[in-house]
Amino acid sequence: MRLLFILFTILIITIEAADILPNTTLSASNLNSKWSSPNxxxxxxxxxxxxxxxxxxxxAISYNNIPIWKAGADTVNGGAVDISGELxxxxxxxxxxxxGSSGSVVWSSGTVNRGVSSASLDDNGNFRLKNDGTGMCYIKQPNFVSGYQAPTLPSTSFLKICGPAMPNPTAVSETVQEKNGGRVPGWVVAVVVVASVLGLILLEGGLWCWCFRNSSKFASLSSQYALLExxxxxxxxxxxxxxxxxxKGFKEKLGAGGFGVVYRAVLANRSVAAVKQLEGIEQGEKQFRMEVATISSTHxxxxxxxxxxxxEGRHRLLVYxxxxxGSLDKFLFSEDHSSGRLLNWEQRFNIALGTAKGITYLHEECRDCIVHCDIKPENILLDENxxxxxxxxxLAKLINPKDHRHRTLTSHVRGTRGYLAPEWLxxxxxxxxxxxxxxxxxxxxxxxxxRNFEVSEETNQxxxxLWAYEEFxxxxxxxxxxxxxxxQEMDMEQVIRAIQVSFWCIQEQPSQRPTMxxxxxMLEGVFEIDRPPAPKATEGSFAGTSLNASSTSGVSTFAASAPAPSSSSSFQTAGFLSSASAMNVERQSSSLLHSEIK
Incomplete structure (x- = not known):
């Protein structure tokens, strides 16, 4: 008993040693100071x-030096402070x-005067504010669960630590031992063992019956918490x-693209989602999580x-x-012209405008410019409205808009047949x-x-x-x-505006193209649109090729010092390179033509 008491005392001291007491501060000026979990x-x-x-x-809270949460992420500056900032x-x-600069509160846990006496960061990554038993960490209301924990739903939690309700009673075995001179009769041991076994059986049976009767209620609560998460x-x-x-074992396939296959899924909250199983992703855990954090921060x-x-292991999946x-291509190019599958002009124009606004947000309103690299009808989805x-x-590597001299893309950035800009080739x-x-x-x-890459008798082969510009x-x-x-009735002014904008966007020289x-x-009619120059057949014989930009090192580097395309240049294969670049493109053509075809 003494040995057990000593071990228990050591354990308590170890746990308490990890606690963080009030009036403790972390400073941004000292990046080596931190509050760590026991392990x-x-x-x-x-x-x-x-x-x-x-x-x-x-x-931020980090897992093996990988940031997984930061304070004030939903504030104006995203929780950023200067070097004199403090937690x-x-x-x-x-x-x-x-x-530090203004002394203002950027973020707060909102636990003022709730009896919090200490805090700790446990080995599961939960930062816990502990109650001393005198205040209220939460307000308990009828028919609501006051605490919930599940490995699938990680979240910040507040724990109320209460003091003992009564002194620890003397053990039964110790009392009997004193009365019998240190010896425990065999019948006592047998009674204790049998009673314990029967008690456990009854307890397990009672819990099973109770859980069975309330299974629907638990399922509902689980779904509610999943929905909140x-x-x-x-x-x-x-x-x-x-x-x-x-x-259901990745059975119901919704579609496939340059980055992987998409499947239909039903989540724990009974909502339907799309699960993309990524292919060819060679990034490590840290890089993948950083890109996920970037994607999730775009709203x-x-x-x-x-x-x-x-x-998990070699598996990399995204849940959308x-x-x-479904996707826009099912409506534009489908042979099914039945009701509900044909988009009228108003719907088409709103889809075009909405798509432009989404890309504008990626290019101009994110902290880092996100270049999509694979804009096509298959990647434009339509909701119920x-x-x-x-x-x-x-899914393409972020490109820093401040660095105009040197930009890199990962080896798995892919373009698609008919939508590749001339600079790709x-x-x-x-x-x-x-x-x-x-x-x-x-x-x-x-x-x-x-389809922009198809030729037919209607487009004069x-x-x-090119055919559309001639008609224009x-x-x-x-x-x-x-x-x-x-x-159908159409707003011809909108139609002409959309056609002119499309011709400006597909100009050979990037400098001639407008920003998104x-x-x-231009689509909203804010200002008049100048007459666009004629587009050029820049893809030439490469028009049917889907590219996977790569190099032997795994990263293709595009330097701005490369020769810019000339409007007067001519090359039979690509249609836009100067004669000095012809030999280089001809050497690359065999590998390009064997690239993955969408």
Whole structure:
């Protein structure tokens, strides 16, 4: 008994040693100071995201030095403070992130005067504020669960630690032992063992019956908590087994793209989702989580929302919100002209405008410019109200808009047949203007209902963009319009505006193309649109090729010092390179023509 008491005392001392007491402070000026979990797997400390920016310090919880949560992520500055910022655990029980320059409170745990006496970071990554037994950490209400824990639903939790209700009674075995001179009769041992076994059996049976009767209630509560977690906006980390069950073994395939296959799934909250099983992702755990964090931080009406992810072993999966009406290509190019499958002009124009707004957000309104690299109708999804939502964004490497001299893309950035900008084949810098080119091709398809790379008798055996410009020059807008819309009323001013914008977007020179912000303004009629120059057949014999930009090192580097395309240059294979570049393209053509075809 003494030995057990000593071990128990040591255990208590060890646990209490990990507690964080009030009036404790972490400072951004000392990046080595941190609050760690007992096994040092998790830590709470300040991190500097940009060494050149003195106002880029964040208080974050890290898992093996990988940030998984930061304080004040939903604030205006995203929780950023300068080098004099502090994270204070105050005597009133509140945890506050203070901006050093202004002294203002950037973020607070909101636990003032709730009896919080200490805090700790446990080995599961939960930062717990502990109650001393005198205050209320939470308000308990009827028919509500006051605490919930599940490995699939990680969240911040507040624990109320209560003192003992009564002294520990003397053990039965110890009392009997004193009365019998230190010896325990055999019948006592037998009675205790039998009673214990019977008690456990009865307890287990009672719990089983009770759980069986209330299983529907628990399922409902579990769904409610799962729904709250998904609605919070933070990406949920799923296990591979969970997604395997949700997709019924990856049976119901919704589609496939350059980054993997998409399956239909039903999550724990009974909501339908789309699970993309990524292929060819060679990134490690840290890099993958960083890109997931970037994707999940982008919120816009015209972007598909990321619900969660899975990063387990070699498995890399992303869970998106489900779009009831599928992708745009099913409506534009389908032979089924029945009711509900034909988009009228108003719907098409709103889809074009919404798509432009979504891409504008990626290019101009995110902290880092996100170049999509694969804009096409298959990546434009429609919800139940036919609102356009761009998908598959962020799967390409982020491109820093401040660095105009040197830009890199990962080896798995892929373009698609008919939507590749000329700079892809010329090995020139890939910028946001490359997305503008792809959008222009999509816009022309929305107007005409024809695949831009297909040739037919209707287009005089010419590429759709060249044929459409010839009809535009003749003033024959009706010929360009989708024949399925011939009996519908249309705003011809909008039609002409959309056609002109598409021609400006697919100009050979990136400098001649407008930004996506300008595209939105032109579509909305904010200013007059100049007459666009004629587009060129820049893809030539490469028009049927789907590229996977790669190099032997795994990263293709595009330098701005490469020769810019000349409007007067001519080359039979690509149609836009100078003669000095012809030999280089000819050497690359054999490998390009064997690339993956979408």
């Amino acid at each position: 040092n797997t998790f830590s709470l400390s300040f991190l500097q995201l940009d060494p050149t920016n003195q106002s880029s310090y964040f208080a 204070r655990f105050l005597s009133n029980g509140d945890l506050q992130l203070i901006s 998904y609605a919070s906006g933070a990406p949920v980390q799923f296990t591979f087994n969970q997604l395997q069950r949700a997709t 816009h009406l015209n972007l598909v929302r990321l619900i969660g992810f899975c990063s 919100e489900f779009m009831k009406n 036919y609102i356009a939502k761009v998908s598959d964004f962020g 010329a090995n020139l810098p890939i910028t946001s203007k490359s997305d503008v080119y792809s959008y222009g091709m999509v816009l022309l398809e929305i107007v005409s209902g024809k 010419k590429k759709c963009s 020059e003749r003033g024959n807008m009706e010929a360009i319009m989708d024949k399925k819309l011939s009996n 912000g300008k595209v939105v303004q």
